Amino acid sequence: MDFNYSDEQTMVRDSVARYLADTYSFDARMQTVNGDLGWNPAVWKAFAEELGILGASFSEEHGGLGGGAIDNMVIMEEIGKALVIEPYLSTVVIGGGFLKAAGGAIAGEVIPKIIDGSAIIAFAYAEPQGRYNLADLRTSARKDGDGFIINGHKAVVRDAPFATHYIVTARTAGGQRDSDGVSVFLIPANSAGITRRDYPTVDGARAAEVYFENVRADAGTLLGAEGAGLPLVEQVVDEAIAALAAEASGVTRRLHADTLDYARQRKQFGRPIADFQVLQHRMVDMFMEVEQAVSMTLMTTLNLGEDADKRAKAASSAKIKIARVCRFVGQNAVQIHGGIGISNELAVGHYFKRATMIEGQFGDADYHLQRYESLMD
Template sequence: MDFDLSEEQSILKDSLDRLLADRYGFEDRKRHMASPEGWSADMWTQYAEMGLMALPFAEADGGLAGTPVETAIVMEALGRALALEPYFSTVILGGSFLRFGGNDDQRAEYIPAVADGSLKLAFAQVERHSRYDLHHVETTAAKDGDGFVLNGQKSVVLHGDSTDRFLVTARTSGGARDEAGIGVFLVDAKAPGVTVRGYPTQDGARAAEITFENVKVGAADGLGDPANGLPLVRRVVDTGIAALCAEAVGAMSAMHALTVDYLKVRKQFGVAIGQFQVLQHAAVDMFVAIEQARSITLFATMMADSDDADERGRAMHAAKAEIGRAARIVGENAIQLHGGVGMTMEYAVGHYFKRVTMIDTLFGDGDHHLRELAAKGGLMAA
């Protein structure tokens, strides 16, 4: 199997790497993080002009017909830069809902706006008691004529305080943990009855608590089957997991590079600490973990667009479990080898560790996915 990038993919990678190297240094990131939005509107415009927003969408919908490989290239680059912009929430999650669940009218209305950067989306799914279960939904969607009325609360909505529209999971029937009776709805962030409370997260990004109180949505605002939306949610989350794995590989690679550079310049007993064999072994352990994470990420990337939900799910469980393991090995060693400076806000390595830790917990940590994979009988079905 040929794992080399095509000419177009190499151009995409090189162009994005140059942009981020020139415009997204660590000091730039700290400035963006301190802004009211928590990210850079200028960089968002740059992404749109490069075509990154249009990348995963079909040409018929105004996109560039990119594959999961192009998505992984972008996410790995954003991971290396610790980028703060809502690319994951808008293009990966929101865009996947439109790609897999939107009808012709919805795709025609929303995809061009996502592609040109004028529309931001956020996935409102987590609830206070849901843990990692996508089917645990207490927010209700009561039938109201041709539409619905939403009531409930959502937590840790990524970039929920700067989005234009939410993609909300809500229960149209059944109990809180039933797999049937879940719908997905597009809700205007400024609709009457929507309350948003934003806050910074531990990794420097933004999230929000959202309350829906008698929020009316029309029939045209539903995505897919309002009585059986869970398969759509799972497919979107699987797509998101593959993208998160690529981002984590980028962040871990940057952590390793920073650590190796530090071992070369930090001196103890008159010599660079990188000359001590035990520290060399720790750096090698980091490298091996990253390469294992990269390999499983390639597998997840290849499986991201699979129509076989069971096989796709196994791949994502395996990838997320391995990414969580690798993130701990790389992150803990990076902090240990840097010593006290690794824990300071003024140095980048601690910020990378925070980000990969957040990636581990998003949509289920490594232990959760290992249990789910074991329950399915392993990566390869018997």
């Protein structure tokens, strides 16, 4: 099997890396993080128009470049290296994943808007009581004529403060944790009855508690079959885990590189601390963990097109490994830097925060160990 990137994928990677190196410095990022908006619309516009990466993973039929999951992997690794906070994962990977799988008129309408940068999607799936169980839903969607009435509360909806649409999971039948009866909707963010409580997250992003009170959803907003949405949700979340693993590869690469650079400059007893054998061993261990993360990411991405069980096993095994890599590399980076490793002034502390958030996003290592075991049974 050929594991080399195509010429087009290499060109996309190099273009993104060059753009971010030129325009997305740490200081520029922090200015955006501390600003009122919490993201940079000019960067998003450049992603759409200058780089064209918002369409890289979509078919030519919808105006994209005809790529797929590998293209998302390439882009997400560069996003991780630069610690980009703009909503590529939630909009292109997750929102695009749902729309590509659901198809139909709604996909034909919204995907071109994702590609041109005018549609931003937030995934409203988590609930306060649900932990990582995608089927644990109190949010309900009651049939009303040719549409639905949605009521409920979604927690920690990443990118919700500036989203134009929400993808919402809601229960149309069954009990609170039943696998049947889950439906998925694409709801305009300005719909009557939606309220938000916005806040910053520890890694510099923005999220919100989103409340739905008698929100009207037309039948055309339903993604997939009514009451049979859980397999679709699981598929897209597995795709998101693969993309998240690629981001983690970029984050941990940067943590290792910055730590190595610091160790070569920081002197103790008249010598750079990089000369001390015990720290050399530690940084080699960090490098090996990063390379394993990269390999697991590629393996998972290549398995996204397999049957549901094989795909899920690959995603869970990757999340287990990625969570451990993020913790090992992040903690060692901070330890070698010392106290300044967690300061706001130094980039490594912010990479450590993002690595820590990735550990638990879409399930921590313990959850995915249990999921993998259940799949084996």
